[in-house]
Amino acid sequence: MSKMYHPSTPLPSRVREGHFGEAILPPAGVQPGPVYVYDAAIRLWHWVTFLAIIVLCVTGYFIGSPLPSVGGEAHEHYLFGWIRFTHFAAGMILGVAFVLRLYRVLVGGKHARQIFWIPFWSLGWWKEIFEEVRWYLIIGKPKEYVGHNPLAHFAMFFMFVLPMLVLLFTGFALYAEGAGVHTGWYTWFGWVFSVLGDSMTVRTWHHAAMWVVILFSMVHMYMAIREDMTHRQTTISAMISGWRFYR
Ligand code: HEM
Numbered sequence: 702m703s704k705m706y707h708p709s710t711p712l713p714s715r716v717r718e719g720h721f722g723e724a725i726l727p728p729a730g731v732q733p734g735p736v737y738v739y740d741a742a743i744r745l746w747h748w749v750t751f752l753a754i755i756v757l758c759v760t761g762y763f764i765g766s767p768l769p770s771v772g773g774e775a776h777e778h779y780l781f782g783w784i785r786f787t788h789f790a791a792g793m794i795l796g797v798a799f800v801l802r803l804y805r806v807l808v809g810g811k812h813a814r815q816i817f818w819i820p821f822w823s824l825g826w827w828k829e830i831f832e833e834v835r836w837y838l839i840i841g842k843p844k845e846y847v848g849h850n851p852l853a854h855f856a857m858f859f860m861f862v863l864p865m866l867v868l869l870f871t872g873f874a875l876y877a878e879g880a881g882v883h884t885g886w887y888t889w890f891g892w893v894f895s896v897l898g899d900s901m902t903v904r905t906w907h908h909a910a911m912w913v914v915i916l917f918s919m920v921h922m923y924m925a926i927r928e929d930m931t932h933r934q935t936t937i938s939a940m941i942s943g944w945r946f947y948r
């Protein structure tokens with residue numbers, strides 16, 4: 702028996718997975734059993750990343766558009782110092798969590814791998830995306846999936862994984878620049894300046910990637926809530942308990 706199913710789920714109640722992850726539900730009249738989709742490491746990573754991104758966007762905003770000067774000696778309130786320190790600390794947490802998440806790609810199941818790879822050359826997959834776009838615009842019919850639906854999958858790869866790599870590499874490069882060219886940080890991340898250009902250009906990439914992730918997050922949160930309310934399957938609780946239920 703696959704560990705995706707609850708041990709007490711009888712065979713006829715099991716929800717199977719189609720080629721692109723579509724849920725194949727049991728025949729009408731049979732209550733579908735739950736499926737274990739997101740393991741604990743993925744769930745923990747999701748919520749740690751969510752919190753880190755909130756902190757990074759707020760502190761990043763103040764780094765990019767600093768407050769007018771605050772009265773008193775700078776070293777006494779150290780306000781901007783604390784904003785930058787919080788940004789760097791959250792950035793380190795985000796970076797370590799991302800590397801650990803990559804480890805899950807190697808040792809986790811197919812749901813741990815999904816957002817890091819896309820079946821770009823499969824026409825069938827693009828057709829499923831088109832169907833999902835129709836549903837997102839509320840002109841098509843909703844369809845159940847065990848993992849992410851193809852449109853979410855597409856957005857997670859292009860609007861989350863790729864810009865996250867840009868944010869992490871440019872962020873650590875800017876940090877390395879501040880730490881100094883003779884530090885280990887610069888040995889590891891100094892090459893980013895050779896690839897992208899001067900400090901201003903790296904900063905612009907960092908800033909632009911932030912907006913892509915913000916855009917993704919806003920649509921993602923709206924859709925997570927909307928899908929939960931309109932589908933036969935649970936959504937938000939799947940990212941909390943790991944189990945997806947069908948009704
Ligand atoms: C900064 C904000 C957020 C970001 C960047 C983000 C990012 C992601 C990513 C990358 C995944 C894919 C996880 C994987 O397969 O490894 C995911 C899944 C998910 N997220 Fe978020 N998330 C955010 C906030 C939220 C919030 C606030 C909620 C709840 C309302 C939420 C609910 C979910 C759910 C339910 C899934 C699973 C979707 C599915 O079953 O297809 N996320 N999120």
Ligand code: HEM
Nearest residue numbers: 757758761762764765789792868869872873875876908911
């Ligand atoms: C979701 C992730 C992140 C977001 C949204 C974000 C956002 C920002 C923003 C908006 C700025 C200001 C850029 C400007 O001048 O306009 C900034 C600067 C900076 N960020 Fe990030 N950042 C993220 C991740 C990271 C990471 C992982 C690091 C690595 C430690 C990092 C390190 C830095 C550094 C060193 C600066 C420049 C600080 C300064 O010049 O005082 N960031 N970030």
